[in-house]
């Protein structure tokens with residue numbers, strides 16, 4: 138009888154310290170995420186130096202917790218996986234250094250995983266069956282991009298954002314509206330009471346076929362609609378219909394663009410599956426819009442539950458694919474802040 142191999146995966150690319158235990162059959166035994174939101178909230182965004190220090194403090198307790206919940210010990214682990222790209226370099230380094238030390242100390246292989254590819258793989262994990270080939274959309278705080286995914290480890294970029302990522306736009310608009318950090322969930326809550334048609338905000342590239350995005354003009358449009366021309370001296374609007382309408386109209390513009398570009402990508406590639414990952418895919422309006430679009434197009438939508446949309450270590454189960462191919466990381470594995 139073949140013995141099961143247990144993987145321990147680490148994620149420290151931005152502001153969540155996470156560890157997960159899964160098997161070579163993609164069974165997730167535990168997934169622990171320690172969020173740093175409280176530490177960054179008063180600065181209105183992630184402060185890289187604070188993130189790195191918080192990862193240093195939290196990582197080992199988070200690993201212990203993941204092992205305890207999986208009911209195994211370090212000696213049972215057969216492989217260590219880590220997201221080593223892309224992300225904040227200091228933050229990534231904490232996970233990469235810990236993963237290297239664990240693999241070396243335990244005498245087991247180390248596998249390096251791309252965080253963005255893992256966001257797509259979260260769909261495979263949640264579906265419990267093959268999802269490839271598919272169009273992949275990653276919408277997070279740092280990335281907004283469409284991929285042709287022929288297999289778990291074969292991703293070709295179809296197009297990305299020319300400026301801000303969708304999540305970044307949510308965070309910046311939340312700041313303009315005085316809704317705090319993190320912005321995505323705050324804007325979504327505020328939008329619930331607003332009229333999405335109150336403002337006709339720009340939907341960049343919606344009428345042309347290019348698979349690219351631009352959200353910085355939209356953010357600026359929200360700023361002028363909120364404050365008029367006197368932007369510099371303006372305080373955020375207080376609670377009320379005006380703020381809710383701005384949030385709802387902004388959210389509606391982002392969702393329209395994302396749904397349209399996914400539709401265009403499905404048509405261009407001829408693929409009939411769409412897999413969506415990253416923090417913004419937690420947004421309920423986006424989920425509903427993609428569902429409706431896929432139904433109309435005759436495509437199958439894969440979108441993970443919320444816990445697998447935002448940053449986590451379970452999605453690094455993509456490492457199992459590399460493990461099967463014997464694609465192990467070198468001893469001098471480094472953190473790579475830019476996409477590899």
Ligand code: KG4
Pocket residue numbers: 151276277278279280303304305307308319320321322325415416417418419420421446447448
């Ligand atoms: O994937 P993620 O957890 O971290 C990165 O890799 O960036 O994504 C975080 C981003 C943030 O910009 C956050 O505001 C956004 O995802 N986000 C949302 C929602 N939940 C998180 N955006 C819109 N609606 C949400 N419900």
Ligand code: ZN
Pocket residue numbers: 252256277278415416447448
């Ligand atoms: Zn992410």
